[in-house]
Amino acid sequence: MTQYRIGLLAFPAMTQLDLTGPLQVFAGLPNAETHVLWKTLDPIKTHGGLTLVPDTTLADCPQLDVICVPGGTGVLDLMDDPEVLSFLRTQATEATFVGSICTGALVLGAAGLLRGKKATTHWAWTDLLVPLGAIPSEGRVVRDGKFMTGGGVTAGIDFALTMVAELAGQDIAESIQLGIEYAPAPPFESGSPDTARPEILAAVRTRMTSTRVEREARVAKVAAAMA
Amino acid sequence: MTQYRIGLLAFPAMTQLDLTGPLQVFAGLPNAETHVLWKTLDPIKTHGGLTLVPDTTLADCPQLDVICVPGGTGVLDLMDDPEVLSFLRTQATEATFVGSICTGALVLGAAGLLRGKKATTHWAWTDLLVPLGAIPSEGRVVRDGKFMTGGGVTAGIDFALTMVAELAGQDIAESIQLGIEYAPAPPFESGSPDTARPEILAAVRTRMTSTRVEREARVAKVAAAMA
Numbered sequence: 001m002t003q004y005r006i007g008l009l010a011f012p013a014m015t016q017l018d019l020t021g022p023l024q025v026f027a028g029l030p031n032a033e034t035h036v037l038w039k040t041l042d043p044i045k046t047h048g049g050l051t052l053v054p055d056t057t058l059a060d061c062p063q064l065d066v067i068c069v070p071g072g073t074g075v076l077d078l079m080d081d082p083e084v085l086s087f088l089r090t091q092a093t094e095a096t097f098v099g100s101i102c103t104g105a106l107v108l109g110a111a112g113l114l115r116g117k118k119a120t121t122h123w124a125w126t127d128l129l130v131p132l133g134a135i136p137s138e139g140r141v142v143r144d145g146k147f148m149t150g151g152g153v154t155a156g157i158d159f160a161l162t163m164v165a166e167l168a169g170q171d172i173a174e175s176i177q178l179g180i181e182y183a184p185a186p187p188f189e190s191g192s193p194d195t196a197r198p199e200i201l202a203a204v205r206t207r208m209t210s211t212r213v214e215r216e217a218r219v220a221k222v223a224a225a226m227a
Numbered sequence: 228m229t230q231y232r233i234g235l236l237a238f239p240a241m242t243q244l245d246l247t248g249p250l251q252v253f254a255g256l257p258n259a260e261t262h263v264l265w266k267t268l269d270p271i272k273t274h275g276g277l278t279l280v281p282d283t284t285l286a287d288c289p290q291l292d293v294i295c296v297p298g299g300t301g302v303l304d305l306m307d308d309p310e311v312l313s314f315l316r317t318q319a320t321e322a323t324f325v326g327s328i329c330t331g332a333l334v335l336g337a338a339g340l341l342r343g344k345k346a347t348t349h350w351a352w353t354d355l356l357v358p359l360g361a362i363p364s365e366g367r368v369v370r371d372g373k374f375m376t377g378g379g380v381t382a383g384i385d386f387a388l389t390m391v392a393e394l395a396g397q398d399i400a401e402s403i404q405l406g407i408e409y410a411p412a413p414p415f416e417s418g419s420p421d422t423a424r425p426e427i428l429a430a431v432r433t434r435m436t437s438t439r440v441e442r443e444a445r446v447a448k449v450a451a452a453m454a
Binding site: 015016017020021023024026027028034036043047048049050051052053055102122123140141151152153154155157158161162165170171173174175177178179180181182183184185186187188190191192193195196197199200201203204 | 242243244247248250251253254255261263270274275276277278279280282329349350367368378379380381382384385388389392397398400401402404405406407408409410411412413414415417418419420422423424426427428430431
């Protein structure tokens with residue numbers, strides 16, 4: 001008996017851990033059916049050396065209980081992709097939860113789904129939520145009604161455990177956490193801009209400069225079309 | 228200029244996050260070339276709803292600086308697979324680091340590589356390291372010379388950040404940690420047998436009963452052949 005249909009969008013140049021972290025958590029949920037979704041079933045080259053194969057096309061996807069959108073450099077094109085935005089809007093209407101990890105929130109925002117909603121995204125991009133109508137909020141996982149957004153990349157694991165607890169109860173979430181031995185022990189304290197050394201933060205921001213220019217322009221264009 | 232060649236073994240019924248977590252970390256390492264390795268380049272169905280595509284066959288794999296073996300139910304067959312064990316032994320001779328995540332340590336052990344070495348694996352299987360000649364040791368990431376072993380599933384992220392710091396220095400590891408926003412905030416304290424509620428631990432152990440019978444038998448067989 002399938003109790004939960006959970007779909008995760010896959011797309012070229014996505015950050016694979018945004019999807020694979022939550023997917024591993026959802027795999028431990030009894031009676032769940034997961035879908036890795038894209039326009040076609042052709043293999044997808046992600047950012048970071050992994051090629052993965054979707055199992056369900058957007059056209060063939062059943063109504064989901066949970067739809068999640070990962071992030072990565074590929075979100076740039078998704079933000080004004082009518083097929084993807086329309087798919088997300090349609091699924092969101094009946095879904096129990098609509099989620100994003102990392103910059104996947106920009107895609108939900110571009111679909112008009114985060115208007116007036118509290119949300120988060122990767123720490124470097126929270127300001128871009130504003131022109132899309134969302135309210136940037138503190139928290140590794142932010143919930144506003146049926147919308148649940150996670151921070152950058154590895155936040156997807158916290159996001160998915162939180163989601164499982166909402167769907168199926170805390171006992172099941174705790175069992176999954178134990179199964180994946182999620183007792184994190186980062187070797188350094190560099191995981192957020194508040195704790196990273198200033199020179200590390202500066203170097204990472206510098207590397208993001210060209211991406212920022214592109215994303216700001218795309219968000220402005222999308223926001224103008226939404227107005 | 229490629230400074231680091233890093234290979235991660237992929238195989239049927241692996242736990243995908245054992246590979247995808249470290250791979251995302253390694254993707255941030257400048258001048259690194261990553262390889263997702265298996266006997267063929269055919270898509271592989273992993274445990275937990277992800278199909279991934281290897282990019283390099285074992286036969287075509289160059290000498291690696293780092294070779295990593297993930298875990299999962301598929302390790303059962305790897306433990307007496309001559310092609311895989313021979314590949315690992317050959318790579319291990321010249322590699323700078325030989326690593327495992329989760330029950331991948333049982334494969335390194337079956338290859339005879341952990342004899343007399345301190346090692347760890349997923350919390351539920353540490354006792355199985357003993358017949359393979361390893362010395363089970365406390366720690367989410369355990370290093371003994373060139374051998375670095377990580378705990379269960381999500382430990383792969385800590386493992387890979389530790390590995391990057393060893394290879395390329397702490398600054399680069401900290402930059403990657405910030406890029407993937409690895410400031411974990413698990414919603415529950417259930418990630419290890421020491422912190423999980425007793426009834427959760429008991430339930431997870433019960434679910435592992437049949438896997439335990441199979442793995443104990445395979446480890447005993449492999450250990451007898453090694454003696």
